Amino acid sequence: MKIAFSPCPNDTFVFHAWAHGLIPNAPELEITYADIDITNRLAASGDSPLDVLKVSYAALPWVLEDYALLPCGGALGRGCGPLVLTAGTRTDAAALSGKRVAVPSDRSTAYLLFRLWAAKHVPGGVGDIVIMPFHEIMPAVRDGHIDAGLVIHEARFTYPSFGLSMMTDLGSWWESDTGLPIPLGAIIARRSLDLPAITKWIQASVAYAWANPEAPREYVMQHAQEMDAAVAKAHIDLYVNDFTANLGDSGYEAITTLLNRAAQEGLVPAIDPELLKFQP
Template sequence: MKIAFSPCPNDTFIFHAWVHGLVPGAPRLEVTYADIDVTNGLAAGPNGPDVVKISYAALPWVLSEYALLPCGGALGRGCGPLVLTAGDAGAGGPAMLSGRRVAVPGERSTAYLLFRLWVAQNVPGGVGEIVIMPFQDIMPAVRDGKIDAGLVIHEARFTYPAYGLTLLADLGGWWEAGTGLPVPLGAIIARRSLDLPSIAGWIRASLKYARAHPGASLEYVLGHAQELSPGVVNAHINLYVNEFTENLGDTGYKAVETLLGRAVREGLVPKVDLAALRR
């Protein structure tokens, strides 16, 4: 079975057991490790993987071929994307972004979708140029003055002070304050032609193994974690692997439906059958 997910600690932690043949009855995996912007493209293109991690914002483009699985993804509270500037450049608040260059981690990323919704309410006249960058390149670009601000995700939440950067806005906090819902970040999807209940069961079994044997996956996780310290890796896992990872539940589904429903109304994504998210 072909699968694609990011090399981020939450994904490698969740899938370690399945990748290493530790889930009874699960098929052998052929893994592609790639940034979320790449996996979004793989799912939308021809001959995509059987199972793939994508941004929730990318779901409208793939729901005809793929089903949203109720487990394995990244959705939570206190874990949303951040808007960062260098030094005190953001002292003027969100208005300082008007007409400026901002780097974002993918055109169809959930972070960028949240950013566009936030900008519509908070930045008069909108930003200037949007620059697409791999997420790991964004903070150095802001630090070095190549761009005016950066939208960051993942472990950047823990590491941005080391780059001398300043928090301009926490889009997760903005979303939660306005909706009362967790932030939908990354989804696990599988081809509708496959045995979806079994795949969900294998993911949950892999997650259960990871939680029962937290040290077993450490070498594998660190090997893909782009030079992160064990402390940052553990903080990343503790934040992004949570109750919604095992089961989206009604709250999780409502969060996704709210995000995509708002995006459709704003004309930011194609129309989508929200009922299809649960089947």
């Protein structure tokens, strides 16, 4: 079975057991390690050779005809949202009116959260949206090439070293506005496959990792791109949670709320609720 997921610790932790033949009756995996922006495009291309992929929830409206959202294996969370950063002293939302904002992707939860927040808080809306590699965003804001930047992951902890100020924590805004977790990464599988079986194999892989937390360590660190072991563990602890085993009602509510709000703003195509929820 051909699968693609990121080399991030949460994904390698989740899929370690299946990748190493530890799940009874599960087929051998042919794994492609790829950034989520790449898998988003592959899934939406219409000619992807992959059976199972990790994508952003924000990409679902473009892929649900061919791929089903599985109720496990992905990432939803709290306290892990993206930030909007500026180099100036003004941190009120009005300062973004008509300004240029750099984002790492236009098919990510971070991007949707930013646009939904801006629609409510930035008078007249922002100006140009500039897509640039994630690692270039903070230097570009610092050097004045861009007015503000949307950042994710470890930038939550490193932005002060660039002399930048936080305008807003979009995760905190989303959670206070909706009471729901932040939908980040989803696992999807071709609708022509045995979806109940794939769901069981992924859930078994998650259960194995939780029952044997030391077993995935070498595999996780092999792909962790020089990440410190303590940071990798914190990453896993944050992103591998109850939603990874089963989205549950609140998980589906978070996904539906995000995509419906984004569709109302014209950011994504409207989704068919019948296509969204697969129950094995």
